[in-house]
Amino acid sequence: MIRKATLLAVVSAALLAPVGVATPGTAAAKTFTAQASRQGLVLTVSSITPEYAKGAADVIKVSGTLRNDTGSDLSGLLVRLRYQTQPLADRAALETFQTDQTDQTLPSGASPTSRMDIPALAAGASAPWEFTLTPAQLAHPALPRFGVYPIAIEVQQAGWRRLAVQRTFVTYAPQQPKPVRNKLAIALPLIDQPHRVIDQPRHPDDATFVDDKLSASLTGKGRLADLLRIAKTAPPSVTWFMDAALLDDLTAMSKPYTVAGKDDPVKKPADPAAAQWLNDLRAALADSPVVATPYADPDVAALAHHGFDTQVGRAIELGGQKATQLLRPEVSTSINWPASGLLDADALDLLAVGKPGVAQVGKVLLTSANLPQQGQQATPTTQTGQTTQQTAFAPGATTPDATATLYSVAGPVTALVADPTLSRLFEPGGGAGSTLLSRQRFIAETAMIAAEPGQTTPRSIVVAPSRRWDPNPTLVSALLKTADDLPWLSLTRLDSVKPPKRAAARTAQTQRAGLTYTDDNRKEELGRKYLTPVKDIARNAELTSLITTDKPPSAFDAAVLRLTSSAWRNQTRAGRAATQLVRDAVDARMDMITITGADPDQPRTLAGSDGVVPVSVKNSLPVKITVDVEVTSNNPKVLRIVPQPTRRLVIGGNGQSGTLKVAMTAAAGVSGDSAVTVQLRTSDGQPYGKPVKLIIRTTGYTGIALVIVGAALTVMLAAVVTRVLRRRSQRRLERAARSRESEAV
Template identity: 90%
Template sequence: MIRKATLLAVVSAALLVPVGVATPGTAAAKTSTAQASRQGLVLTVSSITPDWAKGAADVIKVSGTLRNDTGSDLSGLVVRLRYSSQPLPDRAALETFQADQTDQTLPGQASPTSQVAIAAVAAGASAPWEFTLTPAQLAHPALPRFGVYPIAIEVQQAGWRRLAVQRTFVTYAPPQPKTVRNKLAVALPMIDQPHRVIDQPRRPDDATFADDKLSAALTGKGRLADLLRIAKAAPPSVTWFVDPALLDDLTAMSKPYTVAGKDGTVKKPADAAAAQWLADLRTALADSPVVATPYADPDVAALAHHGFDTQVGRAIELGGQKAAQLLRPEVSTSINWPASGLLDADALDLLAVGKPGVAQVRKVLLTSANLPQQDQQVTQTTQTGQTTQQTAFTPGTTTPDATATLYSVAGPVTALVADPVLSRLFEPGGGAGSTLLSRQRFIAETAMIAAEPGQTTPRSIVVAPSRRWDPNPTLVNALLKTANGLPWLSLTPLDSVKPPKSAAVRAARTQRAGLTYTDQDRKEELGRKYLTPVKEIARKAELTSLITTDKPPSAFDAAVLRLTSSAWRNQTRAGRAAAELVKDAVDARMDMITITGADPDRPRTLAGSDGVVPVSVKNSLPVEVTVDVEVTSNNPKLLRIGPQPSRRLVIGGNGQSGTLQVPMTAGSGVSGDSAVTVQLRTSDGQPYGKPVKLIIRTTGYTGIALVIVGAALTVMLAAVVTRVLRRRSQRRLERAAKSRESEAT
């Protein structure tokens, strides 16, 4: 049986009736400390010991302070306990008591003994208060039974005028009869938005960040600093969901990096805080179960609905690789926590298929809005891109087991459904006292679950706060410490949560209505307008790998996956800016393979009616490429392309070129310029880059014409030679005649 009873008092209490209002019995909703300070009296409960009671005579001490912010002196105040002698029947009643801040739900009985009088409190001053109670005081007759008892601490003036009130619970859990000890799995996210835009392993100087926000988050009260504080103190059974893209970004920051700005890029020195944060995280999570999200936390539902069939599998694979490289070798990728904890059948299929033979998802962590209880009403609200649920339990129902079985094209997938109320308690409520309030509500909720009728074996409960939460370390650590000490709970890793083996037990415990994905959920996804250019970038990025001989994974895989991150759901403008930078980088890389001599004023010559024309391709990449060169005539009547034994070129990197000899035949009597189009293709036939137009100039000189011209030149040469010989002979005769004349003389 549950063994203790709990009294919670909230650290910040709301002022329900301003001092100037004399209407008795008025109650209003809770407000933050700041609001209460402007309105009047602030009731603070600073200590409750013990957290819960296991004996009817256990003395529970409650203490706190009153702060007078009314601007006037107050006198004749009484702080007293209001209670109900009957425990709450179920979680629905507990929710109603906490949510409905009206007199109708306020406990009807006032304790004559658990109260303290405060004679006067000056304006701006504070006064302490303290009283005790026992579980026996709450029951009539004084034999309390196990349960969660609603109580309220109120401040009255003049015996009737209520100035402030705070609600909470006392949990009474005697040792006998014993209750079932349920399994509690806590999943905590360490997910951020992408900050880096470009990262090319072969160009370490090209790691460019879109902003420098991570630097501020690492220290002081920054979000990542708070997450690390929680990780250091959390029990080793807590499961962490870590986005490897975050680790990747911080690793890049631990070296000199570049930040893009409006006026160009800014060089940043290595951030020592990033390196220290990573080292501390490795130590903190050394013994804890860790799940790697798909790289950059892509919007899986949106990708499924817009034809990104391969990116999800690649994201799972890359996420596992990066986590093993940057965090530790043993990191799971078989559990997926989709954006907002919501997916439909299409997204489930993509996750289950994953990358065949490499990485698949076998469990999904969902909200109860996505897989609701059959008799549970869920109202969704979306703020800053995060979907939350306001859950209305049906009176008399029991909490279903956290597991359910879904069916995908790749087989069954286990769904792990987070409890909406318990998960919400792990998120900051705002205002002083939220830690105490959340802790005591947590004790009451889990005790109520343990005491629900019909249990013979332990059930599974899953807690999962919002994926991009900004946590309060004090609150989270207090709840984890409390959960670890409750006798009706057993903390367990998330991966150990499995459906009951018996089909009958599964049917009785799950009570789920099936996957529910609304039109509003679909509207929250990344839309077609955003994803269409991203899809084109992804296509081109893949070509930069396919064109190489070895065909390694694209150097742009990580950059493209960051563009598909669910973080861009509520900030598509920033996502588009990042997409432009990635597009420019992809285009620049594709332009490193070019057809040389494609200048329109540099035509290539085809001598005669047929022959070969060289087409050269230059590779400025640092790796070898395999290129198919496709040449087509723009007008086959004027110029035909002849058959080729091979169109493939294998070209070394770093500026080397390859040349393909292309046979061409000009049409009969054709002379002048004709055009051909050259398209580079990958070895699997995909076009690489834009087609290039080349001008081919045909001379019209056939082979016979060349023979005739040659013969004519020979005849002309013979005539010239004959004439020269004749002149030489004539000059010789003239010299001989002159010689005879001289002798005669």
């Protein structure tokens, strides 16, 4: 029989808290917390050993503390264990027990000996409690069977007034018969938000950040420090999703960098914690599968809906390149985890096409709301600051296999659907006891899946917490260890999860509705107002590459992809500020290629009705460019541009110039100023920069007329010279005659 607990001598300070931020049962836990807070009485379950029972006679010890924070002494308290003699029927019943906090769902069993009286509890004091039980006692009079048994710890006063209740589970798993050992793949994200904007530092050893939040998260209880702690102890089968933009930022921080300030930028020395974090992460993930997300985690659905056809493929490619360069050589890009785990057919097509011949996606990791089981409804919820959805299990329903096949324009794509309940158990809890309660819920849920009827082959289960989670390393590490130890689970890599081969298994376990993407999901995306200027910047950024002779990838690819990050969904104001910075940088680079002599005060002269006018282009970039110079007349009736065999210039970098001689013809008898428009174009014909207006001044004289006038002027000049010479000669003769006359006299 259940034995009466004895009062222990240990005093502990504990706080009742929910299992997780969005864990099923959170509402219940919050209810208990609220009750305890109002009444100043805190009930905590601190230990359940063993984690699950293997034999009918195994002694299960449940212990915890009761703390009086009312400020006054309390008397007549009773702590007792309530239990149920039948295991829960399915996951729906388990969910109901955890979330429905009415008396109807409380376990009915409460033996007179399964109680502990506390005659008095002084203000601020704690009273430890402990109960023991066995599976055989739980299932009396029948023999216990594999399953999950609900229990509750209840605190009453004066024999009737309930002050607090905490619910949890005891799992009984006898060694025979052995349940089907399902495959469990766990995906954990290492995703942050952009902290840099531009990859064009002022100095070779300088990088500019928009904030310095990363520095604080690397040490102590910072988010990245916690993620590293988890990575160091995680089983090697856990799959990590790595945003290479985070690696990029931390690499830049390992050197001197600059943080933009309200007034002036602030110089920062190299952060040794950044280099240490990177080194530790490389060591921690040396044997674990790593998947690189598209660079900067772009909002793929939004890009698909607003015509960013090439950016997704480039993001997949760049994410893989950076992760390979900064983390380790073996990094996959074939699995995509979209924002909030949601996408539609348009986004799926972009991912599947990717960058043809370079990088494509063959699997997508989705929420169960995006690909629900047939006949189940999706209901909205909020998960760690991100709006997403969860699918509730219907009574009698079995857990579907995690895989399904989707069809894109590039062919079939495998969908990996995360289990919503198990995934949210990995979300951080709020206080003492939450790790224990999450562990017991995890054991119960996975045992319930293993006990579902009709199983003949192992199913695949996928766990994936929210992508920008702020994890509790103690909780996550405990769940990972538990998952690795449970006999009805087999941890496996995410890339090894494949759809069932047998037809019966496919029918029974992978029957899901199609992609479900609601209007509310669409509203969560980056909108047209935000993305329109980003698209303009992306177009100009591409031109900075196309204008060069070698045409390497644009130096602004990473900057543009950061602007499309899904992190800006809830931070559009910050995203717009970043957009302006990138726009300024792209414009400044485009302005390094200029048409010289475009000042209206410096007209170019066309002598006569036809001639050649030079148009010069200066290249201040450090690389060679290939540019086509397109010249058109603003008034072809007055000034016509003569077609020429080529208009292309190849100009060296660092301030070199190239000149195109443009033949023009003016209408007869016309003189004065005319205008032409010069447009630079890339070698594939795309306009580069804004068109430039040049003033052409015509004299109205033809070439022959100029020759005649010149000849006439020459004749006139010769006549004048002859006349002057004759006068000089005549004067000399007159002077000589006068001299002879004087001598004769």
